[in-house]
Amino acid sequence: MSDPPHESLAERAVRLAVDNVAAGGKPFACIVVDAGTGEVLAEATNQVTQRGDPTAHGEIEAIRQVAARGRSDLAGCEVYVTAYPCPMCLGALYYAQPEKVFFAATRQQEGEYYEDGTRYMSLGTFYDEYAKPTGERSLPTHQAVVADAAAPFRAYAQAHPNSRPPSAR
Numbered sequence: 001m002s003d004p005p006h007e008s009l010a011e012r013a014v015r016l017a018v019d020n021v022a023a024g025g026k027p028f029a030c031i032v033v034d035a036g037t038g039e040v041l042a043e044a045t046n047q048v049t050q051r052g053d054p055t056a057h058g059e060i061e062a063i064r065q066v067a068a069r070g071r072s073d074l075a076g077c078e079v080y081v082t083a084y085p086c087p088m089c090l091g092a093l094y095y096a097q098p099e100k101v102f103f104a105a106t107r108q109q110e111g112e113y114y115e116d117g118t119r120y121m122s123l124g125t126f127y128d129e130y131a132k133p134t135g136e137r138s139l140p141t142h143q144a145v146v147a148d149a150a151a152p153f154r155a156y157a158q159a160h161p162n163s164r165p166p167s168a169r
Contacts, residue, residue: 005038006078006080006102009031009033009078009080009102010080010102010103010104011104012031012043012080013029013030013031013080013081013082013104014029014082014104015029016029016031016043016045016082017029017045017046017058017082019045020045020046023050024049024050025045025046025047025048025049025050026046026048026049026116027046027082027083027114028045028046028057028058028081028082028083029043029044029045029046029058029081029082030042030043030044030045030057030058030059030061030062030079030080030081030082031043031044031062031079031080031081032062032063032065032066032074032077032078032079032080032098033077033078033079033080034076034077035076035077035078035099035100036076041065041066041069041071041077042061042062042063042065042066042069043062043065044058044059044061044062044064044065045058045061046058046061047061055088057086057088057089058081058082058089059079059081059085059089059092059093060088060089060092062079063092063093063096066096073095073096073097074093074096074097074098074099075097075098075099076099077098077099078098078099078100078101078102079093079098079100079101079102080101080102080103080104081101081102081103081104082103082104082105083103083104083105083106083107083109083110084103084105084106084107084110085101085103086116086126087126087127087129087130107123107127110123111123111124119138120137120138120139121138121139125138
């Protein structure tokens with residue numbers, strides 16, 4: 001069970017999402033808070049409809065706002081979202097590394113009223129796509145054969161020797 005500040009911030013995310021729907025947007029919002037001070041670092045809503053950018057989800061927009069403030073990750077932060085993050089946003093959150101993520105609605109609660117699928121997935125199948133072998137996914141993907149596909153990664157490893165995977169050191 002979350003404590004009152006967490007509930008209050010989750011309620012705020014829900015209100016932002018409802019306001020976004022009233023403004024013609026989709027029902028998602030995200031708030032990023034400094035876990036130590038409680039300062040709100042970002043508030044964002046899903047801007048996909050408004051901008052025509054399929055990556056402009058609330059979580060992505062909030063991460064971008066925090067990055068614009070000079071931070072390269074969300075360490076020391078808590079994130080409050082309207083619903084359990086979609087796979088794209090969940091991946092972004094893993095990369096951003098917040099301390100915790102709080103979501104208001106479950107996937108099931110969201111799915112009772114909302115579907116945001118594409119020709120390759122639905123809300124119900126999207127999470128499962130990632131576990132499938134590449135050749136079995138709905139989005140056709142094929143490896144293109146090039147002379148040296150590892151060249152950019154080798155160049156990066158040479159330029160940043162301390163960032164190499166432990167198995168490559």
